[in-house]
Amino acid sequence: MTNIHQFEVVIVGAGGAGLMAAMFASRTAKTAVLSKLHPTRSHTGAAQGGIGAALGNLEEDHPDWHTYDSVKGSDYLGDQDAIEFMCNEAVEAIYDLEHMGLPFSRTPEGRIAQRPFGGHTNNVTGKPVMRSCYAADRTGHMILQTLYQQCLRNQVNFFDEFQVLDLILVKGAAAGVVAVELATGELHIFHAKAVIFATGGHGRIWEITSNAYAYTGDGAAIVLRRGLPLEDMEFFQFHPTGIYKFGILITEGVRGEGGVLINGEGQRFMEHYAPHVKDLASRDVISRAMYIEMREGRGVNGKRYLYLDVRPEIVNKYAEIDGRTRPDGTPYRTTAQEILTKLPDIIEFCRVYLGVDPVTQPIPVQPTAHYTMGGIPTNQYGQVVYDEKNSPMPGLYAAGEAACVSVHGANRLGTNSLLDLVVFGKHAGIHAARYARGVAFQDLPADAADPVRQRLDEMLNRTGKEKTAAIADAMKAAMFHHVGVFRTEEGMKEVIEDIRALKERYRHVHLDDRGKIFNTDLLNAWELGNMLDLAEVIAASAVARQESRGAHARQDFTKRDDVNWLKHTLAWQKEGAIELRYKPVVITKFQPKERVY
Numbered sequence: 001m002t003n004i005h006q007f008e009v010v011i012v013g014a015g016g017a018g019l020m021a022a023m024f025a026s027r028t029a030k031t032a033v034l035s036k037l038h039p040t041r042s043h044t045g046a047a048q049g050g051i052g053a054a055l056g057n058l059e060e061d062h063p064d065w066h067t068y069d070s071v072k073g074s075d076y077l078g079d080q081d082a083i084e085f086m087c088n089e090a091v092e093a094i095y096d097l098e099h100m101g102l103p104f105s106r107t108p109e110g111r112i113a114q115r116p117f118g119g120h121t122n123n124v125t126g127k128p129v130m131r132s133c134y135a136a137d138r139t140g141h142m143i144l145q146t147l148y149q150q151c152l153r154n155q156v157n158f159f160d161e162f163q164v165l166d167l168i169l170v171k172g173a174a175a176g177v178v179a180v181e182l183a184t185g186e187l188h189i190f191h192a193k194a195v196i197f198a199t200g201g202h203g204r205i206w207e208i209t210s211n212a213y214a215y216t217g218d219g220a221a222i223v224l225r226r227g228l229p230l231e232d233m234e235f236f237q238f239h240p241t242g243i244y245k246f247g248i249l250i251t252e253g254v255r256g257e258g259g260v261l262i263n264g265e266g267q268r269f270m271e272h273y274a275p276h277v278k279d280l281a282s283r284d285v286i287s288r289a290m291y292i293e294m295r296e297g298r299g300v301n302g303k304r305y306l307y308l309d310v311r312p313e314i315v316n317k318y319a320e321i322d323g324r325t326r327p328d329g330t331p332y333r334t335t336a337q338e339i340l341t342k343l344p345d346i347i348e349f350c351r352v353y354l355g356v357d358p359v360t361q362p363i364p365v366q367p368t369a370h371y372t373m374g375g376i377p378t379n380q381y382g383q384v385v386y387d388e389k390n391s392p393m394p395g396l397y398a399a400g401e402a403a404c405v406s407v408h409g410a411n412r413l414g415t416n417s418l419l420d421l422v423v424f425g426k427h428a429g430i431h432a433a434r435y436a437r438g439v440a441f442q443d444l445p446a447d448a449a450d451p452v453r454q455r456l457d458e459m460l461n462r463t464g465k466e467k468t469a470a471i472a473d474a475m476k477a478a479m480f481h482h483v484g485v486f487r488t489e490e491g492m493k494e495v496i497e498d499i500r501a502l503k504e505r506y507r508h509v510h511l512d513d514r515g516k517i518f519n520t521d522l523l524n525a526w527e528l529g530n531m532l533d534l535a536e537v538i539a540a541s542a543v544a545r546q547e548s549r550g551a552h553a554r555q556d557f558t559k560r561d562d563v564n565w566l567k568h569t570l571a572w573q574k575e576g577a578i579e580l581r582y583k584p585v586v587i588t589k590f591q592p593k594e595r596v597y
């Protein structure tokens with residue numbers, strides 16, 4: 001039996017984007033939030049470093065500078081109208097969060113504290129600017145808790161541990177979703193006037209990643225299977241500082257506080273790759289520099305890691321060399337106590353997972369798969385757009401890391417994702433509720449849950465011998481080595497073949513658990529199916545793009561090619577093959593320039 005619920009707006013995902021959408025939608029529409037995790041376990045809670053906004057609390061700053069930095073950071077692939085919209089809304093968004101009770105760190109005068117982050121600059125001097133608002137190194141945790149409290153206050157209906165498996169479309173419009181209740185294995189239909197996907201990213205496709213286990217790209221995969229395209233999937237960000245082997249993130253805030261990257265020969269190598277901003281260059285630039293250092297044998301002890309050094313004596317040494325000052329003009333000098341106060345969680349992680357104390361020892365790091373720039377194409381109101389002309393799909397929305405607005409283009413600047421969630425989550429919520437007010441519920445087909453039920457039954461009854469984990473490991477390794485920081489045609493074509501072979505093996509996956517209650521065996525297998533679909537789209541989009549731009553660095557096409565490739569990729573899954581088409585980038589104020597670091 002299928003349980004049927006009816007809500008005007010159904011939001012899939014309870015991270016920053018989903019909760020922000022819920023807060024605004026629930027003001028005027030009957031709203032439900034479905035989440036496969038308990039809301040406060042969403043990956044937003046892991047965000048450490050901060051949320052960007054040109055408040056100018058500590059030094060001069062302007063939303064226009066933020067816009068320019070984000071356009072440049074995106075390697076000119078971001079849509080400039082959307083970026084400008086986000087950066088202008090940023091300031092109000094931060095004060096909104098403050099008024100909701102978010103405990104930001106403060107300056108001695110009691111204003112919201114800000115710190116520098118990679119790629120954020122004073123546009124006149126080119127020097128790093130303090131733009132990241134933070135709550136110690138637990139910014140995302142605080143955002144998530146604050147928004148969840150507000151949603152409870154607004155009496156949003158939460159369905160926790162409900163995993164959405166399908167989208168229901170009726171006459172070319174969204175009409176609901178199909179979900180499985182994890183505790184019982186029962187299927188539920190959520191009949192809706194508007195559906196918002198806020199399901200986060202898909203970093204689990206790669207071997208070393210900073211992303212949570214739940215980052216399996218469910219929303220994007222569902223939309224893809226329902227015949228809609230995904231945008232710019234070849235662009236996936238590697239963060240330079242993951243803990244060696246584990247991938248757990250060490251926030252860029254460490255470098256914001258003066259930490260530096262050091263190679264096996266004791267050199268601060270970023271001054272050769274980005275002489276102006278050095279260790280605060282954008283993430284794609286630093287990840288590539290690290291790869292080159294390691295490839296050329298300058299990893300620590302000949303291994304595939306480097307050091308991130310935030311010991312006070314090292315921070316002070318390089319602050320002196322760089323002539324870094326505090327906002328009042330005095331030389332920047334730090335102490336162990338200050339580092340402990342500003343980066344408590346990071347220090348704890350390193351002590352627990354590595355047995356390394358960052359106050360007295362350098363931290364071994366390597367680039368880690370971190371952020372999904374591409375995703376479900378939307379406009380700035382969160383409406384999903386499904387073709388080259390940006391035609392909106394009625395009633396269907398996406399926001400947060402699952403969506404591609406596109407404000408991050410080929411490479412996201414740190415602190416711009418939390419901002420993206422808050423700004424576009426809000427607008428998706430407002431727009432969806434407004435849309436819902438103007439339309440009636442559509443009649444649902446009697447068999448709306450059948451495709452899911454049949455697929456689940458088929459999976460549970462397979463007789464093959466293949467194991468989910470083995471297929472997942474093979475996919476992750478192939479993607480990490482060939483569709484990672486550096487790429488070549490040969491490597492990517494090999495991966496496409498590998499993924500197709502893995503998809504074939506996947507059809508014979510054997511499930512040990514055939515029960516109903518919390519069948520994580522089944523759901524892990526289901527999620528692997530999502531990741532395999534997305535991996536193929538990513539590799540196919542990447543091999544077609546014959547240039548290097550942002551996070552997409554090709555060894556066989558090393559230059560950015562604006563003549564042929566200043567355009568967004570749209571990828572459809574059609575009869576087992578990937579079809580690619582392209583749409584223009586919106587350029588308003590800033591003509592593409594060469595990036596100077």
Ligand SMILES: Cc1cc2nc3c(=O)[nH]c(=O)nc-3n(C[C@H](O)[C@H](O)[C@H](O)COP(=O)(O)OP(=O)(O)OC[C@H]3O[C@@H](n4cnc5c(N)ncnc54)[C@H](O)[C@@H]3O)c2cc1C
Nearest residue numbers: 013014015016017036037044049050164200400401417418
């Ligand atoms: C370690 C780390 C640190 C970061 N630090 C920063 C930072 O300092 N600043 C910054 O700007 N960005 C940072 N980012 C990026 C940023 O945190 C994320 O991009 C952002 O939080 C994503 O939010 P979201 O709301 O889109 O998704 P999430 O917060 O991940 O929420 C996704 C939600 O979707 C639900 N869901 C997924 N699939 C399904 C399904 N099938 N059915 C039902 N529910 C489903 C999940 O349960 C979850 O509630 C960081 C990311 C990581 C991994």
